[in-house]
Amino acid sequence: MGWRRSGHFASLTEDEEKKERPKVASDWTLAKWIMKYLFKDFRSLAIITLVLVGLGSVLALASPKIMQVIIDDVFNTEFIKSIDERFNLLLIMTLILLSVAIITAVISIFRTVLLYKIGYNTVKKIRTDTFTHLQKLSLKFFDTQESGRLISKVTNDCDKINELMSGGIITSLIDFLTLIGISIMLLVMNWQLALWCFLFSIPPTLLISYFFKRRARKAYRKTRKTIANVTANLSESISGVKVSKSFTREKRNIQEFRTVNQENREANMKAVAVFATTFPLFNFIASAVVGFVYFYGGWTLIFGSTAILKAVTIGEAIAFTQYVSNFFRPILNLTMFYNTFQSTMAATERVYDLNHSTSDVVEKTDAYILPEIKGHVKFEDIVFGYKENELVLSKFNLEVSPGEAIAIVGPTGSGKTTIVNLLGRFYEILEGNILIDDHNIQDVTLNSLHSQMGIVLQDPYLFSGTIAENIVYNQKDVPFDDIQVAADSVNAHEFIERMSKGYDTEVGERGSKLSLGQRQLISFARALLPNPKILILDEATSSVDPYTELLIKKALDKLLSGRTSFIIAHRLSTVRNADRIIVIKDGAIIEEGTNEDLLAKKGEYYRLYQLQFKDQENGSNGH
Ligand SMILES: Nc1ncnc2c1ncn2[C@@H]1O[C@H](COP(=O)(O)OP(=O)(O)O)[C@@H](O)[C@H]1O
Ligand SMILES: [Mg+2]
Incomplete structure (x- = not known):
């Protein structure tokens, strides 16, 4: 997209960006991909929101102008309007002011809700698509990916896209429209004063934005990195808790955790410092420009208009200062959005990449259902x-x-x-x-x-749920008798029955509440339940205890017959x-x-x- 190559300050960060992001897709491709979701799946929602956004931006411009009319035509006694005329004007203008306030409030409620609705809908759709795509990828793909990273892509990165959708794109559009609207109003009211204001405020604003962007990017990158360290450290010590306890490494773990946690705090404080200095600077410029408007108004009143210094009325001066002070918030927002945009684009790219990774195992388009073999x-x-x-x-x-x-x-x-x-x-x-x-x-x-095909591997993998659910796994409408028969044929029935809730016993995450042997017996039952014609046992008895191995050996004749x-x-x-x-x-x-x-x-x-x-x-x- 143009924004990165245009603008004199953009070129500097380009190299840095490239280092962080291996280019998979251009920003334009990514934007098109997101837009496809936005305008294909949620078209009417998106259009309604855009209309509301536009309307809101226009309405926001109305109030200062109305105030100007009231001040100049009603408050000003020098004017030759009659009392009746002035009273009618006052009534009408106040009513309009009130209506604008009410409509603006209503619009902004719906706008926010709709924005988030679009955001969450899109993320839900993208996440589902990603998950569906993942299920289709072959093992070769998973060989090359860490599961933690995949999980983070489907959860965190998708959330980032939501940030972009609901918080980012459309709000920025609002800001952009507001900026243009205000500029037009200022120029129409008094182009000389408007140009003076731009001349004084835009250069320092750009300068501050430029430094803010650079520093904020650095600070944010650091916070992301340090929080990733905290998470990694935490997850490693939790999953390795047994090992570290048995080797009495707790003290060192605590120390290490303290260090990474401290680094994260420092990075966050740096980010805070960036914000803490930037906001007041923007406010300062805004106030300075307001001061300038009054100075200009006074000057032209005292010394009269010239070609480049056109006098203003009191109402104009007040409306002007109102517009000017509304001018800086959008600029600040857009500056901050640039940062969000960078990080969300990186996230979007990762999700896009995942969604477009191809599998080496692809079903043919005319693949047929393998008949009973x-x-x-x-x-x-x-x-x-x-x-x-x-x-x-x-x-x-x-x-x-x-x-x-x-x-x-x-x-x-x-x-x-x-x-x-x-x-x-x-x-x-x-x-x-x-x-x-x-x-x-x-x-x-x-x-x-x-x-x-029934497959039993060396490491039995159970999913959280009950024993029965784990045996049934993917099958549909399995009578309970069949589950029992399958369990019985691998000599698992006996131990299952002895459990407090029998087949309804919860196995815990990855079957953690069962012994390895018990888990393996259950995965045997699972493999057998659909009565497969081909059975694959890959080191299925290699890590179980001798007792379980004996149970399986005893069952083997029955298991293998007819397969x-x-x-x-x-x-x-x-x-x-x-x-x-x-x-x-x-x-x-x-x-x-x-x-x-x-x-x-x-x-x-x-x-x-x-x-x-x-x-x-x-x-x-x-x-
Ligand atoms: N997912 C994988 N990615 C890359 N190489 C692999 C992968 N799985 C196995 N290999 C390699 O293929 C060879 C055969 O492995 P494998 O069939 O698992 O052996 P076995 O089951 O007989 O122990 C080994 O050299 C192994 O390193
Ligand atoms: Mg092997």
């Missing part, structure tokens, strides 16, 4: 890497028959998780195809693909009974067969087996 899975010449030129899989092939239980073993980082990630199309493969019952997974809708399953496990005892075991190394299958086959072969699997067997003999449990 039997569970035949085929990986064909898969090439994949998380980062370019760092392949994890190259020409990977694997075919699994319906109902087959495949165990995948191999060292950490060999690509086991990657294989199942690709099956769920959480990442996009670079080359090759994955077929499920001859349907290419890239041709079907993601929903229909995932709904036939194509992929079981990734470190502990070979878990995978011994799989129909087929594949050993992965560096993204390739180096051995495959049943437990017996592989042991007889005395290869890699045998080596791993020996290793764990020895470990167990020594009393440790392998991993």
